Amino acid sequence: MEKIMIIDDSPVQAAHLKNILESDYQITTVQEPQMGLSYAREQDFSLILLDVVMPGMDGFVLLKKLQEEVATRHIPVILITALSDIENEQRGLTLGAVDYIYKPFHPMIVKARVNTHIKLYQYRKQVEYQSMTDQLTGIANRRRYERVSEQKWQEAIRLRVPFSICMMDIDHFKKYNDTFGHPAGDTVITAVSATAGRYLRRNTDFLARYGGEEFVVFMMGDSSRQAFEQMCRVRRAVEELHIPHSGSVSEWVTISAGGTTVLPKRGDSFDTFLKIADTMLYDAKRFGRNRVVWNDENMRQFSE
Known part of the structure; x- marks a missing residue:
């Protein structure tokens, strides 16, 4: 009604x-x-x-x-x-x-x-x-992300609650596409988004396809440790799908994720913290992939 x-x-x-x-x-x-x-x-x-x-x-x-x-x-x-x-x-x-x-x-x-x-x-x-829906996965697309990001950011400022931004993508995805073909790659993207969606179902969570094999996640109200542990659960769940990858790269399809948690206040820039999350994703790749790297409220980094 x-x-x-x-x-x-x-x-x-x-x-x-x-x-x-x-x-x-x-x-x-x-x-x-x-x-x-x-x-x-x-x-x-x-x-x-x-x-x-x-x-x-x-x-x-x-x-x-x-x-x-x-x-x-x-x-x-x-x-x-x-x-x-x-x-x-x-x-x-x-x-x-x-x-x-x-x-x-x-x-x-x-x-x-x-x-x-x-x-x-x-x-x-x-x-x-x-x-505003990604046609392949059924989750929010980049256009919806751009609208919701500002809305959620302002809401976190108004409510004075922590806001977590996470970037994640599929490891060695180009190699997967080259080995198994693009239709198989689309199936993997769909499986990863569905798996992440099962863990990000609260009203305070948001999941969108950022582009290609990359996704963006928001979590509102969680501490940095809580948000980090949630993304670790997502990472493990994707690995446990046991989708075969090329043996020369890794046994299974996996994801890497990088995030940051902040208590935003008026004047803070969402884009600044999005860049920090992207840097954490880069570090997750640099440290060996198939892991989550996080930046906490005091700008300290930790990882799995």
């Missing part, structure tokens, strides 16, 4: 809207605009119904804040208002509202407009999912 949030300082009006919609949708009602902004950041809403006239922070100001944040700008917003002049309607639409519902409203009109925008939102999500 799709989730809708109603932000309205009037409990009576919020309850009326909820009564109209709750048979078809999961409804959350909020009276405080700032609380509505927090809920929008933390939960997965398909639509927001936002009253324009509220004390303190009016609907226009809140709409602007929702549009400015990466985590909330994708949520469609319908403004609920008694202000029927063209100037206010133009202002709301310019700020990013998808529609207006005027007071006093008719239940059938509310249902019809909400249903239309929920369907549009679902269609857009499906199109976005397809455009």
